[in-house]
Amino acid sequence: MAMSETNFTGASSEYGTLPVLKEERQLGLFDHSLVNIGIAVATWAFLLGGTTAMFVGAWDGIAAIIIGNIIGVSIVSVSVCLGTSKYGVEQFTFARSVFGRVGVLLLVCIFLAIYGVGWSSVLSIMFGRAISEVTNSTMATGIGPNDIGVTWLAMVAIVVSWVLLWKGPTAVKWLNRIVGPGKLILCAGILLLLFGEKSWSTIAAAPALQPFDDPKTNFMVAVEINLAASFGWWPILGNISRFTKTPRAALWPNLVGIFAAAVVGETIGLLAALSLGNFDPTAWMIPLGGAVIGCSVLLFIGLANITAIVSIFYGMCLAMRQAGGRYFENIPWGILTGALFIPVIVVSFFPAQVYDKFFVFLAWTALGFAPLSGVTAVDYILLRRGRVNTRDLYSDAPEGDYAFWGGVNWIAFVALFVGGIVYYALFNPMSLTAHNALFNWISASVPSCLVAGLVHYVLTKRFLRGSRTGGYPA
Template identity: 35%
Template sequence: MANEDINSEAQSESMPVLKDERPYAFKDYTVVITGFACAAWCFITGGSLALYVGVQTALVASIAGNIVAVLLMSLTTQVLNTKYGVDAYTGVRGVLGGKGTKVFLILMSVFVIAWLIILCMMVAKAVGHIVLGFTGIDITTGVPVIVLSLVAGAVCWFAAWKGPGLIKKLNTIVAPVFVIILIFLVVAITGNYGWDTVLSAQPLAPFEDEWMNFLIAFELSMGAGFSWWPNMGGVAKLCKTTRAAFWPNVIGLVFAATLGTVMGVAAALLIGDSDPTAWMIPMGGLALGTVALVLVIGADITACSVMLYNLGIGVKQVKSFVKLSWGKVTGLITIIAFIGMIWAEPLYARFYIILGISSMTCAPIAMMHLVDYYIFRKQHISLRDAYNNSSSSKYYFWGGFNWVAIGVFVASIVLYLLIFDPFMCIPQPIFRYCNATVATCVFSFAAYYVLGKLLLVNRGIGGFSNVEGGGESSQAE
């Protein structure tokens, strides 16, 4: 009984989880991550890509963008966090410093809450389309859809409050549910339209330049891949091995999600609407379309619960939240999301903003973390210093902030904005020669390596003084 209590506490706190306390083996995590990846956000991503490209181009752009971003993201959030049993925000303290990590946590909290709002809005719109189909009453906009979004958020909070055990059970259901939805789309498309029609369908709102359209699709796909950064560390620390944490990402976040994205592109092109909740009933009829929407609702609620769980783990690092119960922490996050529901519909209609911001903010952190963990620290961190917020910590840097990393982060965002406007999804002329996310990745990697070597490693700031002699201590001494 004591072991169960310790396990429960570790799983809902930012403290390390020991290997014998971790519930996810390779198969378990594959189910969890596939169920998480296959929420309807892959369909709404497909709807966004359909604005610029057709099905064949979307397939290439989605696989290419996702696999690059997911592999870069996984090399740190999955490998490090599983090795030490910590969440992503604890693992990144060696890059940003204790206080710098908390600032980044606030930024990522806004980002994750935006995701929660979008998926809850999708649940609400799905319910609205079911009601519209059966009664003819339109509740897919205005106050009714906001109320439904609030109800969806409350259900997600309950699932996250119950912890990883319930999340695992939900994803065990969601993974096969996703397969059913895909089968439904394939049958509906084949029977009602034919694949010749799908392959010849034109994008909804493309630029005149086809190469530019492909690059935008690739850009948004990389954003989808990097958007997993704030969500992966909290569940990766529950994996028994790094193998169990790393490879399921390729299965779930790349191939399963890409399959859903491409089917989303096909449906959006045929229906002429980028909103996934508007596809199901027109494509499959009222009965089958309703079943498909119910399955989408289940997938979205499960995904929201995983995001809420991961954000709750991160927020528990903040002093004012440490002593709060798990239910209160996740409840407060949910209440903030409730407030954000006021702006849910405009955000839902401009989903591409989330994908662009994902690349702009998560790519620099992922690249600097790669340099820090694999090159500077030789795959070793000090857990004692990662949890030490005082000036005696190796990761205190300057007043708790690693200003080298922060400077590179800010410069990377400026570079991204000079190449691509994520808020309007408008590329600058240089974009056709230099993809914004790729440029940001290369710049942040090179800049942090050079400046970090000069200002941190060579000066012994940030716990690097012992790296050449064998690396930092990997134990919480």
């Protein structure tokens, strides 16, 4: 995805586990902003905007998009970008300082697998729906949005993604050079087509697609969806920021690139969904642009989704190899990546349950990544005061700083669990219904993040601060 656009060198830059050296770091403030714009203005931004339109109209939707993204992106940026940039360490190797060398493997296998498989499944099905719309228009195939034909086309995306990933991140360099600028052109094109059909006043007056009865709940659900999406950047941003030259270049481009670009892409998706009465971006293009333009755009969306899948799985596989140590380091890259695509193939057989319930997937990711962001931010900034023992990050010795108890920091996992309980006490991620009236005022992700961080802080101060276990300063 982003990293393949820059000519990084050295073993640590592609498959290795060593920290990135100063001379290997090529991303300054401007370059990092461009990279982040490229990954934020993606086809999933349109889907997120369309999902927001299910609950609120234009003005409330824009507000929900801005609020959700600025809070989530700010917390995640502080949580993962400062430490990885300072030390140049891969994000999940760095997370050993929080969860322990064995604990981070559990973290990768649970959180990252759900994230990687979930997002890749959504993108694969979007690819299948986009291409089926093209074949329906050009060859009269008649493939429905949830037909088996969509699944077979999704498998095409999966196989192509696996082949590109097998060849390494440089295999998609030329694709990214096309897809990156193309996404910006696509955004401008959709806006032109949209306002060529309807006026702003007409779109602004359009009702939400599938709202609940309570307007306050509708607005906070829309905010929660965008919080979930922004907290979902946690597995990605740290592994980009380790290639930045300074902490300043690691932090601020997330607000310039991730926040601003995501807001633009999601707002376009919101307005298009309200205008056309459908949250699915693959259903917009032919009605908006006609057969020729619409099919061309849908083919581009399919191409963009493949590059996104490769990017997600590259980070996921690299994290598993680095976090797993001897468990994964001897598995050939092609076999490791191929094995991880198997669950995506299985899930692609259920497009209605996965794609049409995209907002449910988002809510469940927030239940995990919101407390995770709180724990990692508090650990590095407040408890460690911005300092870690780099040597012990790579040590499996039982006397190392990050050995904890059998390689697992159970305090951090208790904090995650409590944060998840707080989330569920406020909001049901399956039905999107509030369990508590407080949800309409404080959301579920933000209190989940704050409580998890607070529990981690208190328990660490009580049981670990000043002891040899964990390497926390006295």
